[in-house]
Amino acid sequence: MLLSSAIANKYHEATKHTPLSVQIDPNYVDPRTQPVAFKTYPHFFRRFPLEPENSLHRFLSLTSAITYQKEYRDGTTQLLRVQPSAGGLYPTELYVQIRGIKGMLDGIYHLEPQNNVLTLIYELIDDGIEGYLHDDRLIHGCIFLVSCVYFRSSWKYKKRSLRYCFLDSGHHLGAIEAAAYILGYPYRLLFDFDRLALNEVFGFENKEFLTAVAIAGEPKEKTARRLRSPMPIVSGSDYFEPNSFIEAGYDDTFSEMPRRYSLQQPIFPLAPPQWLQATQQRRSARRFFPRPISRDDFGMVCEALQQPIPSEQLETVEIFAIVQCVTDMQPGIYRYPFSQKILKAGEFQKQTGYLCINQAIARDSAVVFFFTARFDNYRIALNQAGIIGQRIYLAATALNIGCSGIGAFFDDEVQAFLETDRSILYAMAIGQTTKE
Ligand SMILES: Cc1cc2nc3c(=O)[nH]c(=O)nc-3n(C[C@H](O)[C@H](O)[C@H](O)COP(=O)(O)O)c2cc1C
Incomplete structure (x- = not known):
């Protein structure tokens, strides 16, 4: 077995369910202790409502929209989204860099699905997220960043939440893919980027980490430099319990990249x-x-x-x-x-x-x-x-x-x-x- 496979398998092995493991730890949690499932930047950040008649806004909104409010017998409610999530815990967050689009300030935004708004967290000049990708040419259009506030999932699922964070990220990417198909935006995914520098500049500390990048836009000739200054540190949950297994499991997924293929677009069988x-x-x-x-x-x-x-x-x-x-x-x-x-x-x-x-x-x-x-x-x-x-x-x-x-x-x-x-x-x- 190659070293990289051995490392990857170490995390898979350690998160396996067996008849004994589910008996010993049936994942019971006190629901009152659930961390919040939405990240919110402070009120003084500029917010832009996503308008249904604007095609780009519809695209952005569809990537993460709330589509159902579930009512429980005890009077509590849960907001369900376009993407599913293990246990409905929603560890993922979505950020989008927008550049060169009429009517939008060039900047990095955080998407708030509960309010259907974009929060502007960083204004661009000659800098951008492109500076952290292998190809640093300016992208006119959108660069999405999917992240995980892992404690929302590890709160209940402990070590196995490493899998759920990555699966949930995949579902969120799938929701971006669907929104891009519906509104006719070609897109592609990147799994390899300078995650250490990006996690740091986004102020994630050890509480949140980026899992993937999706690009819906055109590269230009000019390149972008790295961001001029870090973004503020805002926690994605109201409290946090670190889990060194999850953090190490995430870190190890940047050591080895799989082989390269040529880019191919999906063609879905339904309109x-x-x-x-x-x-x-x-x-x-x-x-x-x-x-x-x-x-x-x-x-x-x-x-x-x-x-x-x-x-x-x-x-x-x-x-x-x-x-x-x-x-x-x-x-x-x-x-x-x-x-x-x-x-x-x-x-x-x-x-x-x-x-x-x-x-x-x-x-x-x-x-x-x-x-x-x-x-x-x-x-x-x-x-x-x-x-x-x-x-x-x-x-x-x-x-x-x-x-x-x-x-x-x-x-x-x-x-x-x-x-x-x-x-x-x-x-x-x-x-x-x-x-x-
Ligand atoms: C990675 C993942 C694992 C899941 N595992 C289970 C499961 O084992 N059993 C189950 O009944 N539902 C499972 N679900 C479904 C979630 O419970 C469901 O997505 C969540 O409650 C939100 O509801 P919604 O999908 O109707 O929006 C899973 C979903 C995801 C994305």
Whole structure:
């Protein structure tokens, strides 16, 4: 095993669920102690409301919008967003640098989804985020930075939250991808940048870290220098408990980068208006009824998930599908491309339910996907799994099929079940959410 894979696997190993680990630590927390899920810069920063009739504003708003207010019996509420999040804890934040766009001040903004506003946190002159990227040519358009306020997730999920921070970042990137597709902005992703310098200049201390960069804009000839001065230190949670495992796990994902590919844009099988509706309506299914989905719908979901991810540095994520209830498909284990020969025929509902830590959504779904990889870079592999996961959510929603991410599974047992030596990154279930 290469040294880089060994380091990456160290974090995967240490965050595995086993029947014993979930008994010892079932992740019970006192909900009253939950850290806040929104970062807010002080009131005196200039704020710009995102107007629905402005195309760029709509693009920015769609990347992170609140789409549902969930009411609980005890009178509390939770704001749900375009992107899902493990446990609904939302560790990710989004920043956007805007340059050369009429009607907008050139600057770095923080997006406040709870108020649908941009907060201007830094005004640009000849400097910019480009100065921290390998290609420092000025970008006219948007540069998005996705970050994680990791304690929001480690508060509940402890070490395993390292995975959830990266998966949630991937979903947030997937939401940016969807917004870019809907509004016709070409975009690409960067996973390698000077994160030490950027985290410092953003004033993140050890509480927040950048996971990925998305660019929706055109490079110009001139280059940008690094930012003239640091931004103010503003905490992303109302209190904080450091977790050295998460911090080291994050640091180690910048030591080794995967191999380079040429940039390829995804082509989604559904038109932008359908993708928009799916983005606005997407929710995680809380229950499935064991009724079949059609083979065409399954094919459409697969078409969406297989689209290229527009980045030059990628891991290889291999996907298995446990087909449980799809018309005209033999139940059993398939490996992508799923049209090929079945790996193992059989009815595996009981096993998938058990493997996903006795979750009925896995047992009663029509298909459970498992994302696997032999990776060098854990962050990138999990980001990719989250991006693919967001596509599955949107395609399923557009087809009126339910969907849920599943981050909790018995790692080694899933691996044995699939007879693979690849690590299990993530699972997703799709299926019918109504009885008839
Ligand atoms: C990385 C990740 C892991 C998740 N794991 C599970 C899971 O194991 N079981 C489950 O029922 N839901 C899981 N979910 C779904 C979340 O609970 C859900 O996204 C969150 O409550 C917000 O609701 P929404 O997706 O309807 O907006 C997961 C979501 C993500 C993104």
